[in-house]
Amino acid sequence: MAPVLQSDACSGQYHQVVNSINSDYITISEYILLRIYQLGIRSIFGVPGDFNLNFLEHLYDIDGLEWIGCCNELNAAYACDGYAKTCEKMAVLVSTFGVGELSALAGVAGMYSEYSPLLHLVGTSAMRLKNTDKKFHHLLSGSKTYEAPDHYLYEKVAANFSCAQGSIDLDADKACSTVDRVLREIHRCLRPGYLFLPCDLTEMKVPTSRLYEPLIVDYVPQISSRSTAVVEAILQKIYSSQNPALLVDYFISRCKMTNTLAKLLSKLDGRVNVYDTFMGKGLVDESHAWFVGTYQGALGNGDVARAIEETDLVLRIGTFDVEMNNGAFSAKLQDTNVVSLSIDSVSICGELVTDVNMRDVFEMLVEQLDVERVARSRKYEISRPSRPTGNEPLTMNDLRTHIEQSLTPNDVLIVDTGSFMWATGTIELHGAKFINQFLWAAIGYAIPATLGACIAKRDSGSPGRVITVEGDGAAEMTLQEIASLVRYKVDPVLYLLNNDGYTIERVIQGPNRSYNDIATKWQWTEMVRCFGGGKIGQKIASRSDLSQLSIGAGLQLLELLLPKFDVPEELTDLLARGKS
Structure with missing residues (x-):
């Protein structure tokens, strides 16, 4: 299982x-x-x-x-x-x-x-x-x-x-x-x-x-009359729906059920619209013909939100219903229209079941699903957001476009808590894995997490690189771990966002207060060499610089010079909602 x-x-x-x-x-x-x-x-x-x-x-x-x-x-x-x-x-x-x-x-x-x-x-x-x-x-x-x-x-x-x-x-x-x-x-x-x-x-x-003596750490599904009845109840809800949707969420990966998800996607291909959540990004290939987009409530693509919110049944697999994963509580899915499978419970259109969980019923559900009894959903064509072009000043939107175009299958994208994380909901990962700590939301997480990700890829022999985005304020907290990246000879690409301090805090409150300032004279492009590496980083000051960027082998540090108050529009929308 x-x-x-x-x-x-x-x-x-x-x-x-x-x-x-x-x-x-x-x-x-x-x-x-x-x-x-x-x-x-x-x-x-x-x-x-x-x-x-x-x-x-x-x-x-x-x-x-x-x-x-x-x-x-x-x-x-x-x-x-x-x-x-x-x-x-x-x-x-x-x-x-x-x-x-x-x-x-x-x-x-x-x-x-x-x-x-x-x-x-x-x-x-x-x-x-x-x-x-x-x-x-x-x-x-x-x-x-x-x-x-x-x-x-x-x-x-x-x-x-x-x-x-x-x-x-x-x-x-x-x-x-x-x-x-x-x-x-x-x-x-x-x-x-x-x-x-x-x-x-x-x-x-x-x-x-x-x-x-055996060390059995596998989760053993509880197959019982109770779990069987839960599966049957879910199937009846699916068969009764006229416009069902599948919403893929965080616990699919945590519970290692991606293979079961793949079977479900194969069964439903050509019939049911598929969405993912902010913390579930990467679990569904964006090239899937029936993939609509990432659902972030009012903070994401409005067309995506309208499409999933007008369905009469949402099958949400791997549910993690927390602030950072439901559009800061702006998601409008009605409990009576949602079947939710989570790590410790199941909810069937508002009826909470706590003695059965996702790991008990998901595979049984997929095996028993009769796809011929599933109604064909209304097909949605969602327009992609426009991306910036030209030679205007460098912004986070430019970095979003650049990363999206740079990612390859088997890469790992790590994004620290900060302004840029709000831009990641619309990034197409192209088969890359997306790692963050958006619920706990500790700044300074990304560089040490990069070390762990690099070691994990090396231990498993997995191809691809680790790509990391972190702001200057966050980086000043844990930057010394670059020494470990050098020491253990790993080769991530680090995008350092130099915007003179805690920009995400500035746009929340105190835009010009000293408490949102940091030491700004750091020579970021010298940091890898400072910690024992042999390379000088690159400084990127314009959209043209970013478009012409060539990333070589080995550990790379790229300093992006960004406007002090530049943030993704998703963050601007969130703050506006909070004030309304």
């Missing part, structure tokens, strides 16, 4: 490694790393610290695992998000007690919000010290100087941002079960999970035989 499946090649490599172990016992550190390896993961992100060093030493015992050291833990978390979304596997982050794990927390929270699977392993204080009153570094001081510190305080915090937590203790058999439980829950919930490993237990011996 929609499981996390390791390839035959990964399975073979894992068993080859395990069969080469000549001891009845291994360390718990090796056990954790081998379970990670078993899942087809080959890169581990993080920052070393004195509480995780013993664990990290064992990484070099596992041939085929690579350490990807990042400049700080927040960046490492962003990199993990880029990795997980690119290769659709769990990412792995290693941090240290207190200062490290808390530094990563904002990025982990973003992954939790957007259902991005992560194993966050934290090296913690020694087990033998946890119940003492000794106060040492990285511990949060209590409200009274004479009170004993709480070594489990950070674990309690993490519980709010994760689907599972496991703290390793002195029981070796329980420790293995804890590891497996957390890994299963991460894959079931598609959210971060935590393992807390005390620094004095990294060498604890566990039976090698535990590695031969």
Whole structure:
């Protein structure tokens, strides 16, 4: 169905490694790393610290695992998000007690919000010290100087941002079960999970035989009379519709159900209009004959909105109904006309079902769908928005056109939170994958996420490049991760939008306030060389410069000089709606 499946090649490599172990016992550190390896993961992100060093030493015992050291833990978390979304596997982050794990927390929270699977392993204080009153570094001081510190305080915090937590203790058999439980829950919930490993237990011996016990992380669909009845109810709604539409949304990719979607699209080809959402972009090929466009409520193409809103039934697959995905709440789809399949529920024309979800019923629905009983939708021809031409000053609309013309299948487009993200709803991806963090909306995400995406493509041997767009204000937060792009010899193309500060904030409020200013004397085109790369970036000041741009091999940084208040019209429309 929609499981996390390791390839035959990964399975073979894992068993080859395990069969080469000549001891009845291994360390718990090796056990954790081998379970990670078993899942087809080959890169581990993080920052070393004195509480995780013993664990990290064992990484070099596992041939085929690579350490990807990042400049700080927040960046490492962003990199993990880029990795997980690119290769659709769990990412792995290693941090240290207190200062490290808390530094990563904002990025982990973003992954939790957007259902991005992560194993966050934290090296913690020694087990033998946890119940003492000794106060040492990285511990949060209590409200009274004479009170004993709480070594489990950070674990309690993490519980709010994760689907599972496991703290390793002195029981070796329980420790293995804890590891497996957390890994299963991460894959079931598609959210971060935590393992807390005390620094004095990294060498604890566990039976090698535990590695031969199955690690079943696949989601198992709940096939029951209830799910069967739900499918039958949905089919009757589809067969009764005179003008149905298919709306493809975010959780299709998160739940790894793109193959099932492809079967549905093939079945409905020539009959039903197809749309995608802002966060579902890239899941449907824009060249599909019945693809109408991206539905963003009042913020997107008006013709697209009118077309889908006048249908009598919308089959919405992978629903993620959040602000950034429903046109800032401007979508006008009526609940009574929508069948919605989401990660934790199904809604049938306003009737909410919480004991069955998309992963339980989607494949059954596609298999049982009798396409001859599906009415042929009214065909819509939607005009494409005009694109700028000539030699006028460079704008974000020009960059939108340029990127659309530059993308090729297997590329990955990463766009940071900022003004330009509002231009991406109408970009045709041409088979590229679109990665963002638009719900959590943390600025500074894109460059570290680019590292993760590049590593994911390298690990999987996937062709194509990573193309990244980020504003200057956001880039100043996490720019140091360019050093890692250089260090690990990856070759993304970075479009740096130099518009003298936080433009998206300027158009919201305080256009000329100093709080929206940033340091503007950065020599952006020198940054790759500053961090050890050999290339000088290119400065693009006009539409003509952009049209004549030639992008070569290797890491590229392209600085675009944009007007201070230039924003896409979609953002202007959003702000106007907010004031009306």
